[in-house]
Amino acid sequence: MDIPRSKRIQFKVIARCGPDSPPLFSSFITNLSATGIHVQSRRNFEAGTKLHLTIEGEEHSFIAEGTVAWQKDGDQADDNGQGMGIEFTSMPQELLYVYRKKLAEG
Numbered sequence: 001m002d003i004p005r006s007k008r009i010q011f012k013v014i015a016r017c018g019p020d021s022p023p024l025f026s027s028f029i030t031n032l033s034a035t036g037i038h039v040q041s042r043r044n045f046e047a048g049t050k051l052h053l054t055i056e057g058e059e060h061s062f063i064a065e066g067t068v069a070w071q072k073d074g075d076q077a078d079d080n081g082q083g084m085g086i087e088f089t090s091m092p093q094e095l096l097y098v099y100r101k102k103l104a105e106g
Helices: 093-105
Strands: 009-018 025-032 036-040 050-056 061-072 083-090
Touching: 009 036, 009 093, 025 093, 036 061, 050 083, 061 093
Parallel strands: none
Antiparallel strands: 009 025, 009 050, 025 036, 036 083, 050 061, 061 083
């Protein structure tokens, strides 16, 4: 059974991520959904790694947690480049509001 994915929106902001809090590794978010983000990064973590996230939004910073769903390095890179898909395990309501607002704006 296929589980439908939530729609992704373009969301280009800086983030820090890592297994420790506060997270130390800088990265760049390329898209956001109701369930996760895609992060372009030269430092990827293995699938299943739990991460702390600080997302530097356009007006506010958001603190979230997630788990690496997949990662692509070097020759595995696609149009999004090297990076990781991170599924939220804790997403602040304010970030969900930003997502829904941008989704409604089209």
